[in-house]
């Protein structure tokens with residue numbers, strides 16, 4: 280993959296945009312599976328919470344994967360840059376689905392309860408803050424907005440580091456007891472972010 | 487014929503077992519076709535319970551299906567996911583089983599589980615089950631009053647509390663082999679003696695007329711319908727009468743989140759979620775969960791509020 284040039288990509292008919300769209304659709308498979316299984320009654324006694332949890336996990340997974348792209352290129356020479364945008368957008372999409380299931384399906388848009396949730400309950404505050412970062416990042420990831428933002432695009436999108444940290448905390452304290460997986464994810468976030476601190480003069484600056 | 491006065495079944499109004507059985511037989515024979523089609527005779531019971539309830543809730547109370555009751559469980563000894571207890575309890579051996587009853591009693595005794603059932607019998611109790619996580623079920627338990635067992639061992643006058651202990655069997659219970667590293671094993675719970683003696687408090691040994699499934703707390707578990715589900719300690723091995731408040735697992739882990747009393751109370755939120763309403767498991771769909779307002783003491787206020795006279799339920803939650 281790393282060695283592929285633009286021309287070979289064009290030769291087999293995959294323009295960058297087409298490839299990104301296909302990737303995006305491919306990784307929506309978990310969503311389609313869950314929805315199908317849920318409608319058919321195969322997600323157990325509480326399909327709504329099943330989806331809430333599953334989509335939350337996919338959101339943080341894709342967020343993590345999007346953070347792995349740059350270090351992979353810089354330190355392993357594997358260039359998956361074209362995957363970065365769809366991965367980020369997938370994280371946003373699954374986060375939005377996750378929140379939809381909480382707010383609409385589970386809470387019935389009960390504004391009184393929801394207001395108390397996001398003002399008094401730490402794990403939900405962390406979740407909301409994460410989403411408040413992911414939202415503008417998703418909105419500014421079209422070609423047009425990237426161009427319009429110019430040199431501001433990069434610093435803005437560095438906010439994703441904050442989103443990853445906040446999401447890890449949300450995940451860590453989402454349960455009644457401590458679970459192991461959130462700590463594994465948090466460790467990965469630390470590793471991926473610490474790569475950013477390493478300066479390597481030889482690597483080209485432009486992604 | 488006596489009917490389940492649901493949702494406020496006074497102990498005296500619970501259908502005696504023989505009536506219940508005859509009704510079941512009657513329903514079964516009258517509706518062989520329905521039964522053959524795979525619909526439980528309990529669905530007739532459901533309709534009956536539903537008719538009694540008329541408060542305009544989105545869905546009438548009706549017994550949760552056996553399938554849901556046995557596939558959606560919090561039993562951290564088997565794992566933290568709701569599906570873990572069913573999926574991972576295959577190795578659990580619940581017979582033979584001994585229950586030791588001791589402490590501040592005149593006649594301490596160890597019972598074999600089947601002796602226990604023979605001695606104290608089996609009643610049907612259709613109870614609401616309200617989990618602290620804000621979901622609920624309606625469960626037809628089979629069991630006997632804890633009070634009957636306690637009377638049989640004659641509590642001494644100093645006895646004030648009842649302590650319960652579950653099992654430690656990491657080789658049979660995967661959740662005890664790490665994973666949830668917050669709770670300690672064995673799981674323990676406790677009640678005040680007057681709560682334990684209340685006729686609504688039962689030791690359940692079955693559900694839907696079947697032997698208690700492993701994931702629901704085989705072979706014998708506590709059911710206190712006006713308290714959050716975590717008070718209902720499962721797979722009990724020991725019941726000890728004491729003069730001081732015994733340790734209760736969740737309360738010890740996070741006293742600000744799980745009170746010793748843990749009475750169902752819509753006015754006292756869990757720090758991490760609202761307790762004002764509850765999701766009805768087994769109703770609703772993927773896109774719309776069924777909810778209803780939570781009631782003080784889970785709808786059993788008439789029977790139990792006297793136990794807490796003069797107590798500040800916001801402080802002693």
Ligand code: HEM
Nearest residue numbers: 332335336338339374378381403406407409410446450453
């Ligand atoms: C307003 C925003 C959000 C709300 C209201 C929210 C709400 C929730 C709720 C209610 C839970 C379940 C907790 C429980 O089991 O008691 C949860 C879990 C979770 N959330 Fe969120 N969340 C939000 C944003 C996010 C975002 C942006 C992400 C990821 C990028 C995320 C990832 C997760 C994960 C991974 C879990 C644990 C799922 C599991 O393994 O069971 N959440 N969230």
